[in-house]
Amino acid sequence: MVKKFEDLTLQDDFMFCKVMQNPHFCKKLIEITLSDTIGRINYISVQHNIKTYQQAKSLRFDVLVQTENGKFYNVEMQVSNERNIPKRMRFYQAALDISFLDKGNSYNNLNDSFIIFICTFDAIGKNIPVYTFENICLEDKSLSLQEGTKKIIINAEAFKNTKNEDLKEFLEYLKTGKAKNQFTRRIEEMIHTIKNNEQARQEYRLMSTFEMDARDKGFSEGIKQTAKILKQLGDSTQKIMQVTGLSESEIEAL
Structure with a gap:
């Protein structure tokens, strides 16, 4: 779940x-x-x-x-x-x-x-x-x-x-x-800010989809599908590399 x-x-x-x-x-x-x-x-x-x-x-x-x-x-x-x-x-x-x-x-x-x-x-x-x-x-x-x-x-x-x-x-x-202290309260504030960020919400949804795809359809297929979606959304190659683990050349080939 x-x-x-x-x-x-x-x-x-x-x-x-x-x-x-x-x-x-x-x-x-x-x-x-x-x-x-x-x-x-x-x-x-x-x-x-x-x-x-x-x-x-x-x-x-x-x-x-x-x-x-x-x-x-x-x-x-x-x-x-x-x-x-x-x-x-x-x-x-x-x-x-x-x-x-x-x-x-x-x-x-x-x-x-x-x-x-x-x-x-x-x-x-x-x-x-x-x-x-x-x-x-x-x-x-x-x-x-x-x-x-x-x-x-x-x-x-x-x-x-x-x-x-x-x-x-x-x-x-x-x-x-x-x-209870300044540091943890600031972390809570940042978490609240992240939860109100639509881009972060979509990124989490895509990563969750990737994880389910990796289990249901095979790891490689799930990775490539997620990379394609991120690429369509206009995310940078560096960010897609971080999320999926694919190389720059593999992402460019999609």
Whole structure:
């Protein structure tokens, strides 16, 4: 059953990505989850398709950000516990590295990256609001591998257990829908604005149709049909690429 457009919340991928397209909200949310500043955002891509090789499992990031210092931040919203978060994060990290290290470049040119999964459930099971993982030496835990990656799992269920008031207010809002501080109230206002935007409504309808077509008629056919409709509506090639995952040449050929 497809959720009604009017009932969408920040937990839903479509609305989450729409809100995160705004650099202010995106930057603020990343800084809240990391309890750190990240600098100016140079690049935001939502529903970003990663292509490695033809036989590989396809992958689409909810939100991919690059800041002025070159660091990457992949932010995912997770509401369904399929008990695969650690392995998914491993795959996401690998796909990100492969995609942005060109042939012939030194491994030292790999950008620092953060994989952030915002979960409405406790993926690890220790009732901790923020789980931060990086590679350390088992023989001497004061030594870090320093390969430039971190994986962060946010547990919204444990919002009462964090001393970070901004994070607490955001996670409580995510779980309950109650906006109590300036940041969450501004998110609610933006969601309200999006719901009153007819173009956003039509985009959601088309994406929902695409998902149903992918199930009922086959993935490839559903993608192409959605791309054709978006093209007829005058959407840019870049936007169609983000929504469908098709290449520029495939879209031009439709």
